Amino acid sequence: SAVISQKPSRDICQRGTSLTIQCQVDSQVTMMFWYRQQPGQSLTLIATANQGSEATYESGFVIDKFPISRPNLTFSTLTVSNMSPEDSSIYLCSVGRGGYDTYEQYFGPGTRLTVT
């Protein structure tokens, strides 16, 4: 398994400001993933962050709005820029572990963001 921590656990922010969310993993991983879960919705993948390369963003998400850093194999940050109330969500980071025919994915506890 993997132990993942996120900071902050929650925040209330003013519209137009930015918030950076940190994700720390207890072991080295190649890929880290950032998700969003809006109220009453399922989880949506924002981007995949590989160490040493640009993050890969899913359709509907852009780097200017959600810049991601991946400075090493155990840490990543996601910034939510120029926030609006529509960005109010739970933001989650996750990592995957796989073998020949097995695969597991672990999530952090999430960051609950409220934009007013």
Next chain:
Amino acid sequence: DQQVKQNSPSLSVQEGRISILNCDYTNSMFDYFLWYKKYPAEGPTFLISISSIKDKNEDGRFTVFLNKSAKHLSLHIVPSQPGDSAVYFCAARATTSGTYKYIFGTGTRLKVLA
């Protein structure tokens, strides 16, 4: 276009009985399927996964069945316990050019009655 669907938003089961959670998908290129449990105010907890080359995987009380011809998978929990009450998500993984894309279903809220 919802590629992964959980058509039952909720399910109630008596303690000790079997819980069966269902998931349908449309993309035959998915290579792994995963199930998660989520409690309020927590991140999803990984339960079990299955490779697309298999039709069954077991881990303790949890068994996942995959029917590729029907593009359907199910999670069986036996016996169900009150602590299993949570929202359950299925997810599917597609691999494209060395990167992974995960698509989640909308979740099924399981309530296990004591």
